Amino acid sequence: HLRCVEYARRNNMPIHVRSSFSEKHGTWVVAAEDVNSYFEEGQAMEQAIISGVAHDRSEAKITIVGVPDKVGNAAAILRALGDALINIDMIVQNVSAAATGVTDISFTLPGSDGQTAMTALARLKDSVGFEQLLYNDAVGKVSIVGAGMRSAPGITAKFFEALAAVGINIDMISTSEIRISVVVAENQVDAAVNAAHDAFDLGSDEVEAVVYGGTGR
Template identity: 45%
Template sequence: MALIVQKYGGSSVRSTELVKRVAERVVATRAEGHDVVVVLSAMGDTTDRLLDLARQVSDLPSPRELDMLLTTGERMANALAAMAIQALGAEACSLSGPQAGVLTTSAYGKARIVDVAPRRVRQALDRGAIVLVAGFQGLNPETEDITTLGRGGSDTTAIALAAALKADICEICTDVDGVYTADPRIVPEARRLDHLTFEAMQEMAASGAKVLALRSVEYARRCGVTVLVRSSSGTGPGTTVSASADDGHGEGGAITGVAHDVSCAKVTVTGVPDLPGTVARVFRAVADAGCEIDTAVQNVPGPEAGVTDVTFLLPGEGAPAAVAALRGIRAETGFTEVSQDDDVAKVSVVGSGMRARPGAAATFCEALAEAGVNIEIMSTAEIRISAVCRTARLHDALRALHRAFGLDKPAVGSGA
């Protein structure tokens, strides 16, 4: 008998009929003799509707009260699923994140899990119940306030529970049947991967792949939790994410896939005085505005100019705050102007094979050139190459890179 943690996203429970289907699958897993813990996201667009309600009563809702409001969506979904499981004749118990022992930092809207004390979860499992835990939320032990975990919070909740309970596996059940070499809606030749290492999955998630949230992969890697990404409605093998590097590709490693991100914005600060500390002051202002810089490039027009231009990527949702913060230090730092460009996308090739492929960067650039895609910013890491291009050329870039790195060919071995 195994202990299995299953997580279902909002699209998998967007209606009561789908909630009943999830309940049937959970009960079937329990009938196989396994202990089961389930983490559900809010139903469909519930979180968006709750945010809209908050804006109807306040232009600037209190972060504390907003967290109190938003956590109701997950609690509702889990309570309904518990009722559906009980209607099928199985014992079930739903718990909020705090009731399940999920402890977090104090940052409303973007708290991080610091510990999980799953005493009540274990008690319910010991009496034979299926336990449902509301994702995306926890309790800060110092303030005793409910907090939300931000983007990917339910994925992280499930993996944190799996780690604390020493579960055999954590299944992330979603509307796709695994992780692909590219988005199959854009690249029809994309293949499902049987296995990825934590390292490769982290890079894919950081580069825009939406199947698993980056924070959840980081947590799984840190705690050694094996994750299985699979369809919420099918029975296919899915994609396993674990520490093992046994991917069947031999010493040279593999190219895992091509990922993309259209949610970024490019910010350019021109005429920055070319003096020690000025670029640091620019980046500090961005950090203090709560934004994370992705890729950055510094261009010096010429040694006689005495100024430099700095261009970097940010999450699109945070770019306006960053630009406002930069304009606030313009007089102090003496730069000329700051601009924001939202019509950009990032495309990345990820894989451990980069280490043994000295010509990877050349292949990357040649593929984009042949497709007529202009590179605006480029960056490289140990197992990733990324470039920024115009949004309109993203699909061409994805298909060209997928083909150039041989990802359209049948896999050898198990697929990662």
């Protein structure tokens, strides 16, 4: 009942949710700092390192080839995209070659904004001096998510090894404290999701949950 939860939260009281149709332990709802006190001695609540795998097929990738490695060029490119109301997701800039002094900048964006972005960037060719624009909408993003990865070394390596084992090449990489994302070919998205799912044991061996129907009494 909503009022029950409200009073429990206000008074810092634990809530024990159980079924009247079984002898199972049910679920405890408690403050985070009190979690381990509700487990038997020698047990502890284990936080999953990776809690899920997500994918997105709606993105596209643009690469700006041969951008002169000069102060302000990247800012000018992003300003043009911002003025066109385009949100950028992942950005990668290659190290410029000493012999040429140019670099490549790649980024992902919603596929629906792809042509608008290409038009906005084409207007910068003379002022920025890049060589060409490449557009690819046959890509997808696959991400593993989990708060536990902040304190678990080797997660990125395990993810990339799983992708390599099924022959998937990584195009772009983005990381944060709780997420690692990669861009792969669109026709490899499903294989990448399955590989990550298997690598981090995200399947369940538990018995299927049972929903009891009753009179409410």
